[in-house]
Amino acid sequence: MTAGAPAKDDKTPRTARGERTRRALLSAAAEEFGEKGFHDGSISGITRRAGCALGSFYTYFDSKDDIFRALVNDMSGQVRDYVSPRIAQARDGIDAERIGLLSFLEFARAHKEIYRIIDEAEFVDQAAYRAHYENTASRMAARLAKAAARGDVRADVEDVHAWAIMGMNVFLGLRYGVWDDSRPAEQIAAIANALVERGIGRAD
The missing domain is CATH 1.10.10.60 (Homeodomain-like)
Known part of the structure; x- marks a missing residue:
C-alpha cells in the first residue's frame, strides 16, 4: 500500500x-x-x-481479536479522557498527582472490568498492552517535566519517576478500586500523595 x-x-x-x-x-x-x-x-x-x-x-x-485490541485502546482512551480534565484543575504539580490518582480510583471503581481486560492483553495482544502503559507513563512524564519547569517539583524528575508513580497508582487502583472500594478514594489519594511529595517535592 x-x-x-x-x-x-x-x-x-x-x-x-x-x-x-x-x-x-x-x-x-x-x-x-x-x-x-x-x-x-x-x-x-x-x-x-x-x-x-x-x-x-x-x-x-474483523474478529474477536480485533475488537479486543480496539477495546484495550478504547479503555486506555477513556481513562485519559476522564483523568486529564480533572488534573487540569490542580493547584500545582504535586496536587496534579493527587488528583490523577483520585480520578483513576473513581474510574476503576466504575469500570472494574478494566483490570481483567488490560491484564489479559499482555497475553492476547502484547503491543496493545505495552502501548497502554507506555502512553500513560509518557503523559505522566510530560506532566512532571512541566511541573519541574514551574518549580513545583524537583528539577531532576524523569521517566523513572513517572513509571514509579504509575506503578503505585495501578496497584492502589487494584487494591482500593477493584478488590475493595469501601475506603474513601480521597483518603487513599491523600496518603499516596504524601509519599509523592516527600519523594519529588522541592527540597525547601
Missing part, C-alpha cells in the same frame, strides 16, 4: 448511527470480556449484549 493511500478495509463508522453501533459493541465487549475473559468470551455474546445482528459486528470488526 502506498503512503497516504486509504486502508484496504476501512471499518471506521461513517455515520452517527454507525458510531453508536460501534460504541455499543465496544461497551458490550467490555462486559463480555470483563465477565468471562477473552478466551471464554464470544462474538455472539458481544452482539447479544449489544442488541446487534452478527452482521453488524463484522461491519466494524
Whole structure:
C-alpha cells in the first residue's frame, strides 16, 4: 500500500448511527470480556449484549481479536479522557498527582472490568498492552517535566519517576478500586500523595 493511500478495509463508522453501533459493541465487549475473559468470551455474546445482528459486528470488526485490541485502546482512551480534565484543575504539580490518582480510583471503581481486560492483553495482544502503559507513563512524564519547569517539583524528575508513580497508582487502583472500594478514594489519594511529595517535592 502506498503512503497516504486509504486502508484496504476501512471499518471506521461513517455515520452517527454507525458510531453508536460501534460504541455499543465496544461497551458490550467490555462486559463480555470483563465477565468471562477473552478466551471464554464470544462474538455472539458481544452482539447479544449489544442488541446487534452478527452482521453488524463484522461491519466494524474483523474478529474477536480485533475488537479486543480496539477495546484495550478504547479503555486506555477513556481513562485519559476522564483523568486529564480533572488534573487540569490542580493547584500545582504535586496536587496534579493527587488528583490523577483520585480520578483513576473513581474510574476503576466504575469500570472494574478494566483490570481483567488490560491484564489479559499482555497475553492476547502484547503491543496493545505495552502501548497502554507506555502512553500513560509518557503523559505522566510530560506532566512532571512541566511541573519541574514551574518549580513545583524537583528539577531532576524523569521517566523513572513517572513509571514509579504509575506503578503505585495501578496497584492502589487494584487494591482500593477493584478488590475493595469501601475506603474513601480521597483518603487513599491523600496518603499516596504524601509519599509523592516527600519523594519529588522541592527540597525547601
